[in-house]
Amino acid sequence: xxxxxxxxxxxxxxxxxxxxxxxxxxxxxxxxxxxxxxxxxxxxxxxxxxxxxxxxxxxxxxxxxxxxxxxxxxxxxxxxxxxxxxxxxxxxxxxxxxxxxxxxxxxxxxxxxxxxxxxxxxxxxxxxxxxxxxxxxxxxxxxxxxx
Amino acid sequence: xxxxxxxxxxxxxxxxxxxxxxxxxxxxxxxxxxxxxxxxxxxxxxxxxxxxxxxxxxxxxxxxxxxxxxxxxxxxxxxxxxxxxxxxxxxxxxxxxxxxxxxxxxxxxxxxxxxxxxxxxxxxxxxxxxxxxxxxxxxxxxxxxxxxxxxxxxxxxxxxxxxxxxxxxxxxxxxxxxxxxxxxxxxxxxxxxxxxxxxxxxxxxxxxxxxxxxxxxxxxxxxxxxxxxxxxxxxxxxxxxxxxxxxxxxxxxxxxxxxxxxxxxxxxxxxxxxxxxxxxxxxxxxxxxxxxxxxxxxxxxxxxxxxxxxxxxxxxxxxxxxxxxxxxxxxxxxxxxxxxxxxxxxxxxxxxxxxxxxxxxxxxxxxxxxxxxxxxxxxxxxxxxxxxxxxxxxxxxxxxxxxxxxxxxxxxxxxxxxxxxxx
Ligand SMILES: Cc1cc2nc3c(=O)[nH]c(=O)nc-3n(C[C@H](O)[C@H](O)[C@H](O)COP(=O)(O)OP(=O)(O)OC[C@H]3O[C@@H](n4cnc5c(N)ncnc54)[C@H](O)[C@@H]3O)c2cc1C
Numbered sequence: 001x002x003x004x005x006x007x008x009x010x011x012x013x014x015x016x017x018x019x020x021x022x023x024x025x026x027x028x029x030x031x032x033x034x035x036x037x038x039x040x041x042x043x044x045x046x047x048x049x050x051x052x053x054x055x056x057x058x059x060x061x062x063x064x065x066x067x068x069x070x071x072x073x074x075x076x077x078x079x080x081x082x083x084x085x086x087x088x089x090x091x092x093x094x095x096x097x098x099x100x101x102x103x104x105x106x107x108x109x110x111x112x113x114x115x116x117x118x119x120x121x122x123x124x125x126x127x128x129x130x131x132x133x134x135x136x137x138x139x140x141x142x143x144x145x146x147x
Numbered sequence: 148x149x150x151x152x153x154x155x156x157x158x159x160x161x162x163x164x165x166x167x168x169x170x171x172x173x174x175x176x177x178x179x180x181x182x183x184x185x186x187x188x189x190x191x192x193x194x195x196x197x198x199x200x201x202x203x204x205x206x207x208x209x210x211x212x213x214x215x216x217x218x219x220x221x222x223x224x225x226x227x228x229x230x231x232x233x234x235x236x237x238x239x240x241x242x243x244x245x246x247x248x249x250x251x252x253x254x255x256x257x258x259x260x261x262x263x264x265x266x267x268x269x270x271x272x273x274x275x276x277x278x279x280x281x282x283x284x285x286x287x288x289x290x291x292x293x294x295x296x297x298x299x300x301x302x303x304x305x306x307x308x309x310x311x312x313x314x315x316x317x318x319x320x321x322x323x324x325x326x327x328x329x330x331x332x333x334x335x336x337x338x339x340x341x342x343x344x345x346x347x348x349x350x351x352x353x354x355x356x357x358x359x360x361x362x363x364x365x366x367x368x369x370x371x372x373x374x375x376x377x378x379x380x381x382x383x384x385x386x387x388x389x390x391x392x393x394x395x396x397x398x399x400x401x402x403x404x405x406x407x408x409x410x411x412x413x414x415x416x417x418x419x420x421x422x423x424x425x426x427x428x429x430x431x432x433x434x435x436x437x438x439x440x441x442x443x444x445x446x447x448x449x450x451x452x453x454x455x456x457x458x459x460x461x462x463x464x465x466x467x468x469x470x471x472x473x474x475x476x477x478x479x480x481x482x483x484x485x486x487x488x489x490x491x492x493x494x495x496x497x498x499x500x501x502x503x504x505x506x507x508x509x510x511x512x513x514x515x516x517x518x519x520x521x522x523x524x525x526x527x528x529x530x531x532x533x534x535x536x537x538x539x540x541x542x543x544x545x546x547x548x549x550x551x552x553x554x555x556x557x558x559x560x561x562x563x564x565x566x567x568x569x570x
Contacts, residue, residue: 005556005557006556008549008552008553008556047543047544047545048545049545052545052549054544054545054552054556056544056556059556063459065440065518068161068440068443068444068447069439069440069443069444071187071189071190071439071440072187072189072190072199072206073187073205073206073207087203088199088203090190090193090198090199091470092189092468092469092470093468093470093475093477093514093517094439094440094468095518096468096477096514096515096516096517096518097466097467097468097477097479097514097517097518097521098440098466098518098521099516099518100518100519100521100522100555101518101519101544101555102515102516102517102518102519102542102543102544104518105515105516106515110473111198
């Protein structure tokens with residue numbers, strides 16, 4: 001199955017992936033219009049210490065601890081993609097406690113969580129972060145061959 | 148192969164999914180005393196607060212039993228297991244033969260005797276959907292509720308009821324809230340937050356007697372103080388349901404004793420979840436770890452094993468994620484070794500390290516990405532191989548050495564391998 005892989009050595013730390021992610025999850029319209037002047041809540045996050053930078057998003061684990069531990073039964077796996085049912089999620093954060101990658105994040109309103117779902121609902125299944133990464137530091141591919 | 152599962156909650160559902168990972172064709176019969184479709188027990192307080200409903204509280208989709216080929220006997224109680232004849236007996240006398248049986252019977256709430264308790268009408272506990280529905284029927288904006296127990300269940304009940312009534316008093320013998328999972332400093336912050344949200348707390352004391360005058364009741368505390376109330380809720384502990392295994396001659400302590408594959412001392416009898424006692428991966432002590440993630444993981448392990456396949460055995464940790472009125476608490480592991488602590492009065496973080504490993508942590512308020520810490524505990528990751536000082540302030544994968552990080556980011560199974568390798 002295709003997943004997002006990051007190539008740390010190519011990451012410029014520009015954070016564009018975060019903006020494209022947030023925008024895709026807001027419906028994918030004009031980015032400047034949609035995001036201007038508001039805090040963004042992307043599902044991919046760039047870690048950056050000034051020297052090293054790389055993006056982190058859900059790994060869609062084969063043995064997802066977030067799903068196994070979800071107290072609401074709100075996390076399921078569909079065709080390998082780990083998804084959250086926002087309607088069922090009560091925002092207890094057990095998944096945040098469980099995810100070894102720190103890839104599940106509180107949603108903007110704090111009442112639920114959110115994470116990368118590979119843009120299956122939003123950008124037509126072609127993840128916006130990888131699509132728009134200017135340096136191909138994020139790729140969407142089988143098995144992370146080039147990562 | 149025919150598997151009988153007794154129970155219908157996290158451990159039982161984990162078992163169904165575990166069996167189905169290994170076999171599409173084995174027969175599964177599930178027997179549960181509660182008549183409901185599988186539901187998320189921890190969500191009953193959210194139901195009272197209107198944050199979930201009777202449909203969304205389902206732990207699995209409506210078609211779960213059919214989709215997984217499960218013959219569900221809901222509203223039926225298992226009365227006994229005959230391990231020699233390999234038969235489960237149900238209420239009404241029906242018997243079911245099995246090749247393997249899973250006991251996932253959870254726990255029942257305790258009501259401690261107290262003077263005058265027999266005069267109090269409608270004493271409730273708070274562990275089932277029926278309990279929550281009963282409280283929803285009886286509690287109105289005028290009802291004064293008295294909750295005995297300031298542990299997770301008592302406080303969650305108080306929070307849920309706060310959406311209905313302003314008059315809630317919680318009493319606990321321990322001097323702090325959530326005494327089994329919190330130390331004094333974070334408990335004090337949480338206590339203040341609960342009080343600011345209108346919960347009255349009487350800590351470090353207990354009920355000496357109850358009395359009734361008309362419809363209203365009064366609890367007299369050991370301090371001499373009196374608390375008038377209309378509705379009493381007991382949330383002062385639970386007892387694992389071990390009888391089925393005990394009566395069949397299996398080894399039982401406080402919980403049913405199981406090994407890492409959830410086998411009991413009886414052949415082909417497995418047990419998982421809140422009814423069991425198993426080694427805590429941190430302390431090595433046998434404990435009843437009454438937490439939903441552990442119940443699911445144990446059930447899944449049991450299911451895979453029952454179906455004849457090899458299950459990954461994840462170390463089980465005590466770990467909690469709970470929020471009250473928007474304040475989140477995440478904690479895991481054991482609180483021993485050297486403590487480093489930081490608080491600004493609102494947010495609190497403490498870490499416990501020993502022998503170059505992280506043993507436990509408590510985060511209150513700012514909790515993002517805490518799972519990175521949990522993974523360090525679970526994997527017994529040597530702390531000198533990473534920048535732990537930076538990690539403590541800001542959880543991130545950047546604290547790992549480059550090659551380790553590359554491996555983590557590339558291969559999602561890395562964590563599992565590290566876990567499997569842990570002693
Ligand atoms: C209010 C509340 C809040 C909670 N919050 C959290 C939380 O935030 N996080 C967390 O991790 N955990 C929480 N828990 C704990 C969590 O609910 C349990 O750890 C989990 O439900 C355990 O699952 P289980 O399958 O082992 O047992 P249970 O959920 O107890 O289910 C046992 C089942 O077995 C059935 N049964 C029992 N005896 C028989 C019999 N003889 N025959 C047939 N059926 C039988 C029962 O009817 C029941 O359906 C909470 C619990 C409560 C009550």
